[in-house]
Amino acid sequence: MATPFRLYNTRTRTVEDFEPLVPGHVGLYVCGMTVYDDCHIGHSRAMVIFDTFVRYLRHRSWSVTFVRNFTDVDDKIIERAAEAGEDPLARAERYIANFHRDMRELGLDDPDLEPRVTATIPEIQALIGKLIERGHAYAAEGSVWFDVPSHPEYGALSGQQVDKLRSKDPGVGKRHAADFALWKAHKPGEPSWESPWGPGRPGWHIECSAMAWSTLGETIDIHGGGIDLVFPHHENEVSQSECAHGQTYARYWMHNGMLTVPTGRKVGGRATGDDTPGGDEPAAMKGKMGKSKGNAVNIDVLLREYPAEALRLFYLDTHYRSPLPFDADALPTSLGKLARLYEAREAAEAMGGEEPPDDVARSLGADAMRVLELARAFPSALYASLDDDFNTAGALGHAFELARAINRLSNHKKANQRGGPVVAPALAAFSLLSKTLGLMTLSTEEFQLEIKAKRLPRLGFTSEEVEGLLQQRAQARANKDWSRADQIRDQLEEHSIAVMDREHGSEWRVRL
Ligand SMILES: [Zn+2]
Structure with a gap:
């Protein structure tokens, strides 16, 4: 069943209930x-x-x-x-x-x-x-x-x-x-x-x-x-x-x-x-x-x-009827916001655990309770925004709030082992965001690859150069030459390239 929505009508200059000519069908x-x-x-x-x-x-x-x-x-x-x-x-x-x-x-x-x-x-x-x-x-x-x-x-x-x-x-x-x-x-x-x-x-x-x-x-x-x-x-x-x-x-x-x-x-x-x-x-x-x-x-x-989704977010982050200012900061800002959403989803995906969500949330504390509350309310909040004169900025506001709550929760040590059930509805929320607004449609890996392909040249590096420096750093670490290893990390950091040391080796990302 098609669900009702409201729309501002330039002709009447008011927000009206949408009534189609043919039930369930929109001719646009x-x-x-x-x-x-x-x-x-x-x-x-x-x-x-x-x-x-x-x-x-x-x-x-x-x-x-x-x-x-x-x-x-x-x-x-x-x-x-x-x-x-x-x-x-x-x-x-x-x-x-x-x-x-x-x-x-x-x-x-x-x-x-x-x-x-x-x-x-x-x-x-x-x-x-x-x-x-x-x-x-x-x-x-x-x-x-x-x-x-x-x-x-x-x-x-x-x-x-x-x-x-x-x-x-x-x-x-x-x-x-x-x-x-x-x-x-x-x-x-x-x-x-x-x-x-x-x-x-x-x-x-x-x-x-x-x-x-x-x-x-x-x-x-x-x-x-x-x-x-x-x-x-x-x-x-x-x-x-x-x-x-x-x-x-x-x-x-x-x-x-x-x-x-x-x-x-x-x-x-x-x-x-x-x-x-x-x-x-x-x-x-x-x-x-x-x-x-x-x-x-x-x-x-x-x-x-810029990734296409950064442009999409730039447009959807302002109500469609409002003027949209575009300057040199506009797309970097949108890209940063998009990256925060992907980071939150990645953090949520990394969380494990199998206890009932309400029990985990209570034992993890206020940040976990907040995630659970926001994630469960997300579908109705998103629909309420979009059904009210297609307020995409309002819908995105709910997504950003949820992402911030997940990022706060991910700072808790126990969240990684036990937070999974709490963030499960948040993952469903992000998937709803993908279906409705066309954002977060990529996997973390795809998103990172696109960022590297599009942002790295602006930092004056190629992927090969970064990989080469990381190999030198791995060699320096193997030789216990800590100052050389730190020097390479600092050099990359200076150019907004973050190095993360993992069990299986070092990874790198463009900082947004
Ligand atoms: Zn025309």
Whole structure:
């Protein structure tokens, strides 16, 4: 049975009980990438949030149809391709491949459907035809415009007032400053398709109305995307779909906050061809990361230095609706937090013993009692957080608290021999965290290998060099040359490489 949850709805500006159109099923449409360049850490916030949201809903027995589109023809793609002297559709194709590579590397599942504009042209034209027929759109000089004053509810989602909108693009034959293009008349050098209004290509907003309609129907349960898309993109989608079908377009609007950079510079909205008049810049968009601003950090570059789970934790450790500041400390901090979780699990796995858990906890004392209490309460605490407007930061807070309690317990001498039964529910808790948030999915060994592969080069060492030094140290110890042995250990410690002496020899790890 699908379990109930609550969600903040941008349209009503309140947290609401989620009621699906079809019991047990969620139809989710998320605006995807405009593929003119590589995916940066700002873009992938939405990708990780909605991937995790879908993962969680499925864990809670919802059946989900998750649709995320590609904008593969657009002003920006055409512009960039012209600069590079290449075919715009070939450029889009290349960046779609790069995007898939990055998302796989990030550990994301593919959406159920990934429609593309260039493969949705008949549906887009059908929708435009319907809008003209119903008196909500008009053709002029080979373009088709949406007639904004024909839809009195325009502005309800974003709170914009039509009469205050300024026009960015006068547009040939456009009747009202707020009207926006559904179909753009062909210009030389641009990809174009035949249409009843002459050759041309779709405007940006109509594509999502058409793709949502063709994949999920006239009304969808949840429409997602970045908060920067509320106006004009989502506002326009609402008008297009509701005027064409006479039905509510999206029952819930779920928007993630922007990733912000410390410069505090104001940057534009989604870089795309946009003929829609601008409104006021929402406060949530101040300092947003953007390709065109030269402050973008690409995902593939970050993944060379950090495990994918460190990025995932970085995104999920802040509520999805809040702005997410990104600076030089952000990923090191997330990696440190991730390492604490893995360390706690490793410590718990090392504990043995077979007595009844409550008896052991009582005899080990307050720290053991705390672990038992937190671990047993963990599933309901995690579900309560995630069911309340998908509060991943709250859920992670419970995991960090449990990890700290385990680390405290592991300092007790007897915990290693007898603590096993006390930490058993904690191990189950970590496994629940893996299933729901996609964190701690690796074994300790896999995690350590990834850390060594990605962090060691930054410390100026190779694994071979570290192993070589440890062999020299083992030799020095065999020769009882303690000062040389200590000197090597200190040299490694200075470079954040920890040496642990075990029964069978020395091990080493990168300190995080
Ligand atoms: Zn869209």
